[in-house]
Amino acid sequence: MDFLQIAKSRYSVRKYKDMPVEKEKLDKILEAGRVAPTGVNAQPQRIIAVTSREGLEKLGKGAKTFNAPVVLIVCTDKDSAWVRPADGKNIAEIDASIVTDHMMLQATELGLGTVWMCWFKPDVIREEFNIPNSYEIVNLLAVGYADCEPLSADRHGEMRKRIDETVTYA
Ligand SMILES: Cc1cc2nc3c(=O)[nH]c(=O)nc-3n(C[C@H](O)[C@H](O)[C@H](O)COP(=O)(O)O)c2cc1C
Numbered sequence: 264m265d266f267l268q269i270a271k272s273r274y275s276v277r278k279y280k281d282m283p284v285e286k287e288k289l290d291k292i293l294e295a296g297r298v299a300p301t302g303v304n305a306q307p308q309r310i311i312a313v314t315s316r317e318g319l320e321k322l323g324k325g326a327k328t329f330n331a332p333v334v335l336i337v338c339t340d341k342d343s344a345w346v347r348p349a350d351g352k353n354i355a356e357i358d359a360s361i362v363t364d365h366m367m368l369q370a371t372e373l374g375l376g377t378v379w380m381c382w383f384k385p386d387v388i389r390e391e392f393n394i395p396n397s398y399e400i401v402n403l404l405a406v407g408y409a410d411c412e413p414l415s416a417d418r419h420g421e422m423r424k425r426i427d428e429t430v431t432y433a
Pocket of ligand 1: 383
């Protein structure tokens with residue numbers, strides 16, 4: 264499948280089969296995140312791959328897991344990310360989101376469903392997983408085999424803005 268077709272066929276999966284993700288597939292997803300670009304190659308992402316029943320139960324106290332067999336907690340270490348000198352903007356969250364996107368699209372290519380989540384209770388997750396205060400929890404990415412009808416890859420005509428609503432040329 265070419266890249267645009269993978270991107271169009273991805274949709275948010277909020278119901279998963281009670282089926283594990285194969286280790287080789289999870290390794291490949293994590294590898295896609297590892298090779299993602301980050302500002303000045305700082306690689307501030309710190310990822311907790313939650314795969315155990317116990318871990319998923321703990322995560323369920325601070326997030327919806329949609330019964331996914333794998334949820335990746337994508338954190339970022341603000342102290343190790345690049346800071347733009349002109350205005351002091353720390354790009355750690357941008358880096359973490361690029362990593363998340365790489366992993367999400369790799370999972371799609373492997374035939375897995377995903378949902379990216381920012382709705383969660385950071386304090387609860389931090390406590391449950393002993394995440395240091397210096398890390399920000401940026402995204403959760405649930406991964407597993409979808410237990411729902413796939414959304415059409417052609418849906419974007421209606422579900423997305425037109426190019427001229429979001430892009431200008433200068
Ligand atoms: C940054 C970000 C945060 C999101 N947070 C959540 C979330 O907390 N819970 C959820 O169910 N979906 C979440 N989503 C999924 C979006 O709602 C979804 O991607 C969007 O509605 C488009 O639908 P699609 O993914 O099926 O194409 C998030 C997506 C992104 C990119």
